[in-house]
Amino acid sequence: MHVVKTIESVRRSVAGARRKGGTVALVPTMGSLHAGHASLMAAAVRRYDYTVVSIFVNPTQFGPQEDMDDYPRPFESDCALCHELGVDLVFAPTAQQMYTQESSTWVQVVGLTDVLCGRSRPDHFRGVTTVCTKLFNIVAPDVAFFGQKDAQQALVIKRMVRDLNMPLAIEVCPTIREPDGLAISSRNQYLDPEQRREAARLYQTLQTCQIQIAQGRRSAAALIASMRDELQQIPRAKIDYVSIVDGETLIPVEEVRGRLLIALAVQIGPARLIDNILVDLGPS
Ligand code: PAF
Numbered sequence: 001m002h003v004v005k006t007i008e009s010v011r012r013s014v015a016g017a018r019r020k021g022g023t024v025a026l027v028p029t030m031g032s033l034h035a036g037h038a039s040l041m042a043a044a045v046r047r048y049d050y051t052v053v054s055i056f057v058n059p060t061q062f063g064p065q066e067d068m069d070d071y072p073r074p075f076e077s078d079c080a081l082c083h084e085l086g087v088d089l090v091f092a093p094t095a096q097q098m099y100t101q102e103s104s105t106w107v108q109v110v111g112l113t114d115v116l117c118g119r120s121r122p123d124h125f126r127g128v129t130t131v132c133t134k135l136f137n138i139v140a141p142d143v144a145f146f147g148q149k150d151a152q153q154a155l156v157i158k159r160m161v162r163d164l165n166m167p168l169a170i171e172v173c174p175t176i177r178e179p180d181g182l183a184i185s186s187r188n189q190y191l192d193p194e195q196r197r198e199a200a201r202l203y204q205t206l207q208t209c210q211i212q213i214a215q216g217r218r219s220a221a222a223l224i225a226s227m228r229d230e231l232q233q234i235p236r237a238k239i240d241y242v243s244i245v246d247g248e249t250l251i252p253v254e255e256v257r258g259r260l261l262i263a264l265a266v267q268i269g270p271a272r273l274i275d276n277i278l279v280d281l282g283p284s
Contacts, residue, residue, distance in 0.1 A: 001083045003090045007138050010091045014052065014139055017088070022049030026141035026168075028132060031055040031092075032072040032186035033081050036176040040145040043173055045086040052139050053082050055092045060099070061127030067270075072186060091139070098134060107133045109156045109163070115250050116152050116263055117274065120240050128153055129160050136161075141168055149175040149183045151261055151276045152250065175275075177203065183275045190271040198234045199268050205230045206277045209262055213279055218256045220244040231266060240265035240272065247278055257281050 004010050014024055025048035027040045033055075044051040055078055062068035075092065082090050106126050112118075113125035136144065146154045154172045161170055176184045181203035182196075191199055205227050217223060227242045245252050247259035256279070263276035 001079075001087055001090065003079055003092060005092055005094065006097060007093065010052065010089065010138055011140075013089050014050070014141075017050035020049075023143075024048065024050045024052065024139065024141045026135065026139045026144045027051065027053045027087075028135050028144060028146075029053060029055055030057045030071065030186070031078045032074060032189075033078045034176075034184050034186060036147050036149060036184045038081060038085060039176050040147060040173050041082065041085045041087055043171070044143075044145050048143065050088045051086070052089045052091055052141065053087050054135050054139070055090060056098060056131070056135075058098075058127055058131040059095055060130055061124050063121055063123065066121075067187070067190075070190075072189060091135075098131070106130050107160065107164075109160050112152070112156050112159055112250055115245065115252075116241060116243055117265060118152070120265070125153070125156050129156060132157055133160070133164075133166075136166055136168060143169040143171055145171050145173060147175060148172050148278070149185065149275070151263060151278075155248070155250065181207070183273075185271075185273065187271045187273065191269060195236060195269040195271070198236055199271070199273055201231070201234050201237075202264060202266055202273060202275045206262055206264065206275060210277060210279060213256055213281075220253050220256055223256065223262075227262075227264065231264070234266075234268070236268055238267040240267060247280075258283070 002013060017024055025044035027044050029037050057071050059068060079090055107129045108126045109129055118125055158170045180200040182200045209223050209227050212223060224242050231237055231239050242264045245261050247261045259280045261276055261278055265274045
């Protein structure tokens with residue numbers, strides 16, 4: 001496995017793989033790799049000839065009050081995991097390498113980014129789509145892998161790729177959970193043991209909602225109210241949003257039918273945690 005820091009070296013390595021006729025997969029990450037990333041990397045390695053993992057804590061997707069400086073950067077153990085999983089190339093650029101001082105171009109998906117996480121993180125998705133465009137242009141992969149845990153991010157990236165005719169496929173892999181249901185995230189390590197116990201209740205809340213839907217409850221407002229009630233029982237939780245939206249457009253629904261995303265964001269102590277489930281009730 002090679003670890004490279006410059007755009008030229010990643011292009012040279014990928015060109016070498018292409019000359020041998022290989023397919024190329026990209027797993028974009030900000031490092032602090034966990035079982036969720038491992039599942040993306042394992043799928044990429046299994047199905048494509050040459051897997052590139054990018055590790056870059058992208059400054060343009062953090063707001064001024066967010067955790068950019070504290071974001072964990074365990075580079076050695078990240079590389080060890082990539083190596084163990086059979087990744088071919090780690091691309092770990094510096095911020096100067098990715099953004100020159102004169103950078104003045106943004107890639108922005110409108111509409112889909114105004115809702116859910118976009119409300120409290122107004123410039124976040126613009127940073128994500130810009131850095132992913134740059135990574136797609138640098139690596140030129142056949143496919144890029146994302147996790148369903150960041151459901152809105154995955155939809156925004158898919159929309160960007162479709163709208164801008166980018167020549168790659170986007171694969172979205174299922175959320176990986178701890179045994180108690182908590183969606184695995186780099187930010188879980190900010191939680192103390194009590195907060196960590198509380199955090200498991202987010203997924204339980206989503207599951208209760210799913211059960212209520214299975215029992216025939218159809219009013220989105222009533223389901224949201226009951227999820228909010230459940231989350232308000234968690235002593236240290238501050239709800240950012242609880243939403244039931246169309247699974248493609250992210251437009252809020254009044255009545256539960258078709259393919260829906262049930263999504264929430266909750267601050268527990270220092271960690272802003274997000275989670276979601278997809279519910280498919282068949283053709284509406
Ligand atoms: O999901 C992430 O870790 C980041 O948003 C991504 C896609 C690597 C872009 O920086």
